[in-house]
Amino acid sequence: MTSNAQSSRHSQLSSEELVARGKAAYLPVYSPREMILDHGKGARLWDLEGREYIDLGSGIAVNALGHQEEDLVQAAIEQTRKLWHTSNMYYTEPVIRLAAELVEASFADRVFFSNSGAEANEAAIKLARKYASTKKTSGKREIITFNGSFHGRTLATVTATAQAKHQKGFDPLPGGFTYCPYNDFNAFEKIISEETCAVMIEPIQGESGITPAEPGFLKHLQTLCHKYDAVLIFDEIQSGMGRTGRLFAYEWEEGVKPDIVTLAKALGGGLPMGAMLTTEAVGKAFSVGDHGSTFGGNPVVAAVARVALQKIRSPQIMANVKRQGDQLRKRLQELNLDMFKEIRGKGLMIGAELQDQWKDQAYEITEKCRHHGVLVLQAGNNVLRFLPPLNITDEELNTGMDRVIETLSDLHSGQ
Ligand SMILES: Cc1ncc(COP(=O)(O)O)c(C=O)c1O
Known part of the structure; x- marks a missing residue:
């Protein structure tokens, strides 16, 4: 057929x-x-x-809405016929609207657009470090991630990825990453300290075998992040955008609010786009020139992503x-x-x-x-x-x- x-x-x-x-x-x-x-x-x-x-x-x-979804195709065609790249020197309407809609749909106040998941996580890692540096002039650089995680293939994100098979041969790896067994409440309590600047976790580990965080685990991380003034980052690149039946997988756990969420994959409705969502308090650690991407926030992808977001949330x-x-x-x-x-x-x-x-x-x-x-x-x-x-x-x-x-x-x- x-x-x-x-x-x-x-x-x-x-x-x-x-x-x-x-x-x-x-x-x-x-x-x-x-x-x-x-x-x-x-x-x-x-x-x-x-x-x-x-x-x-x-x-x-x-492809969260399958192939050739009529409204997504239409949005891509319309925006392609108008304007498909400007650089971040200039504003375009689809990107502004998408950022505002993501803010409206989530815990976040601020959005940074990237092209992929790894870049969204890279932005999160940089932001967490910068935020810590606004509080302490030395130390507080450590980022805790979890065994079996997958956060991307850039040098920092492959180091955040606590799986030796993805790191072999790429040393020296960036410093400051510590690994904790996933779902191990006690181990985490022992590892987190004043030196911790961020904790990064997939609410459901994707690449290593679809392993959900146990009930209470995300809350436990949040409690200890608050105690040690560490930033809580949820990597929702695979589990987010409606995949689990809510916009973000972490929303299944009561009373949890992250400082940063990273998205990619389904965000662009099938076209490449990533995003880092954050709060005003953490986001203000970045100022002009601290981070950027030539292609980040493309108007054609944003036009498609807006339609995808609206549909996915329905x-x-x-x-x-x-x-x-x-x-x-x-x-x-x-x-x-x-x-x-x-x-x-x-x-x-x-x-x-x-x-x-x-x-x-x-x-x-x-x-x-x-x-x-x-x-x-x-x-x-x-x-x-x-x-x-x-x-x-x-x-x-x-x-x-x-x-x-x-x-x-x-x-x-x-x-
Ligand atoms: C949870 C998670 N984080 C990050 C990434 C990396 O995303 P990308 O391949 O778009 O860089 C992936 C990709 O599979 C992922 O599943």
Whole structure:
């Protein structure tokens, strides 16, 4: 089945030829699946040969409203026809409006726009350090992050990322980062001190396996951050923008208010954009010239992001996230093949951890799913990760899950 979108075959090259060219020309830091995705609509994608896939990964939580969402496309076209870059020397209306709407929708008073998640976190790290330096002329430089975290690939954010595999070979790494076991209340209490300037955490760890913070953990961090005058940073790059059924995942925990939240992925509705949201009190540590980015706050992306934000916040989308999240879990649980140790996560951010029998096979399983016409992600080597579009329909979800279940059943019966 193909959609009515035109297949862009200007190249006249076969998928195999294109893949071979990609392999020859790309710096080999990725291992893309060997197919050429050509076009998409809703939660469906088609490759160059016209094979259909249900997209249960949304380009790693980016395409929160699926592919070719009519209003997003329209916003992009309209703004593209007007103005698509000015630099931050000048104001543009879409960027101003988006910043104001993010402030209105959140705890924040101030917004800094970047192009990616790593840059949003880099901005957060710099702001926290600068803020501490306004209070103490020496010391108070330490940033606590958590084992299993993922905060990005720049040198500072890869150091914040408490996973040795991402840091190997890049030393010397920037100093001042300390790691704490995730969800370990006592360990955190022992590690935080007067030297701590910030604590950075994913309310649900994404890349390392969809692990939610235990109830009370974020509150515990907040209490101790207040005690030691440290800035509390929530990295909501994967878990934010409605993914869990609320705008930010931390909102599931009562009484928690961060000093900084970082966003990217779904923020631009599929186009590249990151943001650091903060309070007036912390934000005022930055003044003109302290930070910046040539592309940060692009008007075309902002025009799209405004529409995405409005839609994502709607009660209809939030209700869909809950309903489809419940349905996705139910389908995995009903499978009843004892393939999973645990199914965890919130809303449409779901991880299914494989039993030891299937240890380290997440990649192979996602490949088998792809051959059955459904795109599923992995998180680490042992977790199947599901991040479908937030507006996925019943039909799309059920077709996708039928294909997942079929794949897993075949695998289980050794086919
Ligand atoms: C929680 C989290 N933080 C930061 C990042 C880095 O974002 P980017 O790849 O846009 O730099 C990611 C990317 O997966 C992420 O999941």
